[in-house]
Amino acid sequence: MDDEPFDSRTSDTTRLFVGAPEPACSPYEGVWAAEADGVQPLLFVNPRSMEVERFMRSCGLGRPEGTNEPLDHVATECELLERLALRAAGAPASEGAPDGAGLPGGSPAAAYETFLSGHAQAWMPAFAERLAAEARHPFYRAAAAYLGALVG
Numbered sequence: 001m002d003d004e005p006f007d008s009r010t011s012d013t014t015r016l017f018v019g020a021p022e023p024a025c026s027p028y029e030g031v032w033a034a035e036a037d038g039v040q041p042l043l044f045v046n047p048r049s050m051e052v053e054r055f056m057r058s059c060g061l062g063r064p065e066g067t068n069e070p071l072d073h074v075a076t077e078c079e080l081l082e083r084l085a086l087r088a089a090g091a092p093a094s095e096g097a098p099d100g101a102g103l104p105g106g107s108p109a110a111a112y113e114t115f116l117s118g119h120a121q122a123w124m125p126a127f128a129e130r131l132a133a134e135a136r137h138p139f140y141r142a143a144a145a146y147l148g149a150l151v152g
Contacts, residue, residue, distance in 0.1 A: 012137040024134040025127065029072035032123040043070050052119060056080055058104055059111055060097030074127060074147070077120055084112035116151070124151040 016025045026032065026041070030049030034041035043049065052072040056062065061080050063071060071077075087093060087100070087108035103111040128148035135141045 009137045009139055012135060012140060015136075016131065016134060016140060025130045027074045027127070028070055029074075029077065029119060029123050030070065032127065048072065052077070055104060055115060055119070058098070058102075059084065060094065074124065077115075077124075078147075080115060081112060081120060084108050084115065088112055120151050124148075128152070 014020075015023075017023050017027050028041075028043060028049070029052055030043065030046040031041040033048035034046055049070050049072045053063075053070075056071050056076070059080060061071075061076075061083065063069065069076070083094070083097075084103075085108075087097075093099065100107045105111050105114050125148060128144045128151070132141050132144035132148070135144060
């Protein structure tokens with residue numbers, strides 16, 4: 001365990017991902033895409049966020065009832081990749097998920113590769129790099145290194 005109190009990680013979380021007025025390192029793909037295009041980032045209603053949402057829904061992953069979190073969050077995108085990797089390795093589909101033929105590309109492996117190359121690798125390496133540079137708490141520096149190794 002690290003020697004820093006939990007509160008230091010909590011304050012780093014707020015500074016990094018919520019910010020006042022802006023987060024130091026937005027966890028949303030749509031924000032990164034908008035910044036790259038030189039336009040004002042908007043949650044939910046930007047083309048990249050809507051594309052991610054359509055892709056995730058086609059894979060059987062949607063916004064849980066009663067929540068209002070955009071689906072292009074780094075954690076949600078990693079969850080999708082995890083589910084697709086497990087299915088490609090032979091795990092059964094979760095309830096309500098399409099069979100392999102109904103997935104983008106026609107199989108879990110194809111959907112995984114499509115999402116990895118078309119989404120995760122398009123922004124997560126830069127996100128991980130910025131997170132490592134901006135994080136004060138070792139937990140987030142370690143998470144950034146791990147994520148960078150996974151998608152880099």
